[in-house]
Amino acid sequence: xxxxxxxxxxxxxxxxxxxxxxxxxxxxxxxxxxxxxxxxxxxxxxxxxxxxxxxxxxxxxxxxxxxxxxxxxxxxxxxxxxxxxxxxxxxxxxxxxxxxxxxxxxxxxxxxxxxxxxxxxxxxxxxxxxxxxxxxxxxxxxxxxxxxxxxxxxxxxxxxxxxxxxxxxxxxxxxxxxxxxxxxxxxxxxxxxxxxxxxxxxxxxxxxxxxxxxxxxxxxxxxxxxxxxxxxxxxxxxxxxxxxxxxxxxxxxxxxxxxxxxxxxxxxxxxxxxxxxxxxxxxxxxxxxxxxxxxxxxxxxxxxxxxxxxxxxxxxxxxxxxxxxxxxxxxxxxxxxxxxxxxxxxxxxxxxxxxxxxxxxxxxxxxxxxxxxxxxxxxxxxxxxxxxxxxxxxxxxxxxxx
Amino acid sequence: xxxxxxxxxxxxxxxxxxxxxxxxxxxxxxxxxxxxxxxxxxxxxxxxxxxxxxxxxxxxxxxxxxxxxxxxxxxxxxxxxxxxxxxxxxxxxxxxxxxxxxxxxxxxxxxxxxxxxxxxxxxxxxxxxxxxxxxxxxxxxxxxxxxxxxxxxxxxxxxxxxxxxxxxxxxxxxxxxxxxxxxxxxxxxxxxxxxxxxxxxxxxxxxxxxxxxxxxxxxxxxxxxxxxxxxxxxxxxxxxxxxxxxxxxxxxxxxxxxxxxxxxxxxxxxxxxxxxxxxxxxxxxxxxxxxxxxxxxxxxxxxxxxxxxxxxxxxxxxxxxxxxxxxxxxxxxxxxxxxxxxxxxxxxxxxxxxxxxxxxxxxxxxxxxxxxxxxxxxxxxxxxxxxxxxxxxxxxxxxxxxxxxxxxxxxxxxxxxxxxxxxxxxxxxxx
Numbered sequence: 034x035x036x037x038x039x040x041x042x043x044x045x046x047x048x049x050x051x052x053x054x055x056x057x058x059x060x061x062x063x064x065x066x067x068x069x070x071x072x073x074x075x076x077x078x079x080x081x082x083x084x085x086x087x088x089x090x091x092x093x094x095x096x097x098x099x100x101x102x103x104x105x106x107x108x109x110x111x112x113x114x115x116x117x118x119x120x121x122x123x124x125x126x127x128x129x130x131x132x133x134x135x136x137x138x139x140x141x142x143x144x145x146x147x148x149x150x151x152x153x154x155x156x157x158x159x160x161x162x163x164x165x166x167x168x169x170x171x172x173x174x175x176x177x178x179x180x181x182x183x184x185x186x187x188x189x190x191x192x193x194x195x196x197x198x199x200x201x202x203x204x205x206x207x208x209x210x211x212x213x214x215x216x217x218x219x220x221x222x223x224x225x226x227x228x229x230x231x232x233x234x235x236x237x238x239x240x241x242x243x244x245x246x247x248x249x250x251x252x253x254x255x256x257x258x259x260x261x262x263x264x265x266x267x268x269x270x271x272x273x274x275x276x277x278x279x280x281x282x283x284x285x286x287x288x289x290x291x292x293x294x295x296x297x298x299x300x301x302x303x304x305x306x307x308x309x310x311x312x313x314x315x316x317x318x319x320x321x322x323x324x325x326x327x328x329x330x331x332x333x334x335x336x337x338x339x340x341x342x343x344x345x346x347x348x349x350x351x352x353x354x355x356x357x358x359x360x361x362x363x364x365x366x367x368x369x370x371x372x373x374x375x376x377x378x379x380x381x382x383x384x385x386x387x388x389x390x391x392x393x394x395x396x397x398x399x400x401x402x403x404x405x406x407x408x409x410x411x412x413x414x415x416x417x418x419x420x421x422x423x424x425x426x427x428x429x430x431x432x433x434x435x
Numbered sequence: 436x437x438x439x440x441x442x443x444x445x446x447x448x449x450x451x452x453x454x455x456x457x458x459x460x461x462x463x464x465x466x467x468x469x470x471x472x473x474x475x476x477x478x479x480x481x482x483x484x485x486x487x488x489x490x491x492x493x494x495x496x497x498x499x500x501x502x503x504x505x506x507x508x509x510x511x512x513x514x515x516x517x518x519x520x521x522x523x524x525x526x527x528x529x530x531x532x533x534x535x536x537x538x539x540x541x542x543x544x545x546x547x548x549x550x551x552x553x554x555x556x557x558x559x560x561x562x563x564x565x566x567x568x569x570x571x572x573x574x575x576x577x578x579x580x581x582x583x584x585x586x587x588x589x590x591x592x593x594x595x596x597x598x599x600x601x602x603x604x605x606x607x608x609x610x611x612x613x614x615x616x617x618x619x620x621x622x623x624x625x626x627x628x629x630x631x632x633x634x635x636x637x638x639x640x641x642x643x644x645x646x647x648x649x650x651x652x653x654x655x656x657x658x659x660x661x662x663x664x665x666x667x668x669x670x671x672x673x674x675x676x677x678x679x680x681x682x683x684x685x686x687x688x689x690x691x692x693x694x695x696x697x698x699x700x701x702x703x704x705x706x707x708x709x710x711x712x713x714x715x716x717x718x719x720x721x722x723x724x725x726x727x728x729x730x731x732x733x734x735x736x737x738x739x740x741x742x743x744x745x746x747x748x749x750x751x752x753x754x755x756x757x758x759x760x761x762x763x764x765x766x767x768x769x770x771x772x773x774x775x776x777x778x779x780x781x782x783x784x785x786x787x788x789x790x791x792x793x794x795x796x797x798x799x800x801x802x803x804x805x806x807x808x809x810x811x812x813x814x815x816x817x818x819x820x821x822x823x824x825x826x827x828x829x830x831x832x833x834x835x836x837x838x839x840x841x842x843x844x845x846x847x848x849x850x851x852x853x854x855x856x857x858x859x860x861x862x863x864x865x866x
Binding site for chain 1: 437438449458462482483484485486513514516517583584586587588589590591592593594595596597598599601602604605606607608609610611614615617618619620621622625626627630631632634635637638639640641642644645646648649650651652653654655657658659661662663664665666667668669670671672674675676677678679684685686687689690691692697698699700701703706708709710711714718734761771774775776777778779780781782783784785786787790791792793795796798810811813815816817818819820821822824828833
C-alpha cells in the first residue's frame with residue numbers, strides 16, 4: 034500500500050507523485066484497431082483526446098452493447114479500449130488541424146494516402162507544429178506491395194503466423210481435421226497498438242532531448258509476424274515449422290482444465306518437489322520407486338508420471354489443483370475464462386482491477402488497471418470511457434485558449 | 436537513435452525480460468547483458484541449435500532444458516537469437532565473488548536502468564537489492580520482470596508463458612465450441628510481457644527525465660494480459676453472459692460486428708488455409724464476383740448479413756468449395772485485388788520466403804557473430820523517421836557471444852586496463 038492509502042496499482046486522490054506523461058497531449062484519430070494504444074498512454078498520465086465525427090467513432094457502433102441495446106455510449110467494445118480518454122466531436126479536418134497545432138502526439142489509423150488527401154500528412158502537420166509526434170497504425174505499413182490491402186484482426190493473425198500454431202492437433206489418422214484458430218480479443222490489433230505506444234514513448238524520449246517530432250510508421254502485420262516466439266529460429270536451425278496443438282492439460286474433478294507443463298522442462302530437481310506432493314496426496318504409486326529419480330528413466334516412463342497426475346486431478350477442483358501444483362514448484366495454471374480472472378487473489382492484492390463510476394448509469398464498472406506497478410509514477414485510472422462529445426467544449430477551452 | 440546514450444545493465448534471462456531490452460537496444464540504448472560462465476542464460480543452450488555452416492540442425496522438440504546442457508557452445512542456442520538482437524553486449528561476472536559483486540555495483544553507478552527477470556528476491560540475495568542500487572545511484576530506474584511480480588501473496592509461483600496464458604483467459608479464448616480450449620502452442624505472453632516491460636523502461640526513463648527521480652517498476656506476466664480480452668470481460672460481467680457457456684468460444688467466428696463469411700478456409704495443398712473476412716455488404720458482393728457469381732449465392736439464406744450469419748455453416752461450405760481448389764496466395768491476391776480482406780495462413784517459413792510485404796519492408800536483418808554466420812533476424816516492427824531503429828542496435832551487430840564484451844565494456848565504462856582485467860579474470864571475478 035502506498036502512503037495515500039490507495040492500492041499499489043492506483044493513483045489515490047491527492048497523490049503527490051507525478052504520472053510519467055502528465056501534461057502530454059495526445060490526439061487520437063483512430064478506428065478500433067489502435068484504440069488500445071491511447072488507453073495505455075492515458076494510463077501513463079497523458080491527456081488523450083479522442084477526436085470523433087458527429088456520429089461517433091466506428092467502435093462506438095460495434096457490439097456487444099450494455100444490456101444488448103445499441104447506442105454510441107453503450108458499446109462495451111468501445112468501453113474496453115477507451116478508459117481514461119476524453120471525447121471531442123470535431124466535424125471537419127480544419128478542427129483536427131487546429132488541435133494538431135497544440136498537441137504533442139497524434140495517433141491515427143488513416144490508410145496510406147488518406148492522410149495526404151485530407152491534409153493531415155506528416156509534412157503538413159510538422160510544418161505547423163515541429164514538435165508533433167505522428168504515429169500511423171495501418172495493417173501493412175505505409176509502403177510495400179501489400180500496403181493497400183485490407184485486413185481485419187483475423188487476416189493479420191493468419192498472415193502473422195500465430196494462427197498456424199493455434200488450434201487442435203491432428204486426429205488419429207494424423208490429419209488436421211479442424212482449422213487453425215485465432216484467439217478472440219483482437220490480439221493482432223493489440224500487439225500493433227502496444228508497439229505504437231512503445232514507438233510514441235521512444236519518440237517522446239527523443240523529443241525531450243532534440244525538441245523535434247517525427248513520423249512513426251507502425252505495420253500491424255510486421256508486429257504480428259514478430260510475436261511467434263521461437264518459430265523463426267526453429268525454421269532457420271532445423272528447417273522445421275511449428276504446427277498447432279494444445280499444451281498438455283489435466284482435467285480436474287470439477288471439469289476445469291489445468292495447463293500442466295512437463296515439470297522436467299524446468300530441470301530434474303523439480304521432480305523431487307512434485308513427488309513429495311504426490312506422496313502426501315497418496316497418489317504417487319510407482320513414482321516412489323527410486324528409479325524415477327533418474328530423468329532418463331522418467332522420460333522413458335513419462336506415462337506413469339502422467340497417470341499419477343491424473344489420479345491427483347480426479348481428487349480436486351481446478352483452482353485447488355493449480356495451488357497444489359504451484360505449492361510443489363510446478364508451473365501449472367488453471368485455465369480461466371476472462372471474468373474468472375477477476376477473483377485472482379494475487380491480482381487483487383496488487384490492486385490491479387479498478388472500479389470506475391459511470392454516473393449517467395448510476396453504477397460503477399470494473400476494468401483491468403495498471404499493466405505494471407510503477408512505484409514512482411503511478412497508473413492513472415480516473416475516468417470512465419467518454420460519452421460521445423462529452424468534452425468538446427472543455428477541450429477547446431483548454432487546448433485552444435488564446 | 437531515440438535512446439542513444441541510455442545505458443541498461445541487463446540481467447534478464449529467457450524470453451519475457453529479454454524481449455523488453457531487445458526493443459530498447461533497437462531504439463539505440465546500450466544494453467549490457469550480465470551473465471556468468473557458470474550460469475549463462477539457459478536460452479543459450481536450448482535447442483534448436485544454430486547449425487554449423489552446411490549442416491542441418493537438430494529437430495525441435497526432442498530435447499528439453501534439462502538435458503540440453505550438452506550443447507557444444509553457449510552461442511548456438513537458436514532461441515537466444517530471437518530475443519537478443521538490438522546490439523546487446525555480453526559480459527560475464529561472477530556475482531558471488533566479492534570483486535565480481537563490486538564490479539556490478541560500479542556498473543550500476545554508471546547505468547541509467549537496471550533490468551532483470553529472476554525470481555523475486557534473487558538480486559537481494561546477491562546483495563544487489565533496489566535499496567543497495569539506489570544508494571549507489573539514487574535515480575536508477577529498476578525494472579523487474581518476473582511471472583507474478585515482486586508484490587502480492589503468490590510471488591513464489593512459477594510461471595512460463597503457457598501458465599500465465601491459462602491464468603489470464605488467453606488460453607480459454609482459443610477454441611472451437613463445446614471442446615476443451617486449444618490455446619496457444621507458444622508463449623505469446625513472453626512477448627506481451629516484454630512489450631510492457633519496454634513500456635515500463637521507457638516510462639521510468641521519461642519520468643526520470645522530467646522529475647529527476649528513479650523508481651522500481653514491477654512488471655509481471657499477468658497484468659499485461661488482463662486487458663487483452665477486451666469486450667469479452669465486460670460482456671460477461673455486465674450482460675450476464677459468462678464466457679464459459681455452451682457454444683463459446685466460437686472458433687474463428689466473431690459476433691461483433693456481425694459478418695459472414697469470415698473464417699479460415701481450406702486451400703489447395705496439405706493443411707493449407709486462407710482467411711477470408713467480409714466485413715461489409717460491398718465486400719460480400721466483391722467476393723461473389725470473384726467467385727464468378729455462382730448460382731448458390733441467390734439463395735435467400737445468403738441474401739443479408741443477418742441471414743448469412745444465421746446460415747454460416749452452409750455458407751462456409753460453399754466458400755470452402757471454391758477456396759479449396761486454389762492456392763492460398765492466389766485466393767488472397769484475387770480477393771485483395773477486389774477489395775476483400777483475405778490472407779494466407781502463414782508459418783515461419785512462409786513469412787521468410789513467401790511474404791513479399793515483409794521482404795519489402797526490410798523486416799529481417801542479416802546479423803551474426805564470431806560463431807554464427809549471419810541469419811535473418813527481427814528487431815522492432817515499426818519505423819521512425821528521425822531516429823530509425825536498427826535490429827543490430829546502435830552498433831549494428833548481432834547477438835553477442837557469451838562474455839565477448841568483457842574487455843570493451845569494462846574498459847569503456849569503468850576505465851579498466853588490460854592488467855586490471857587480467858587480474859580480475861585470474862581471480863575468477865570476471866568469469
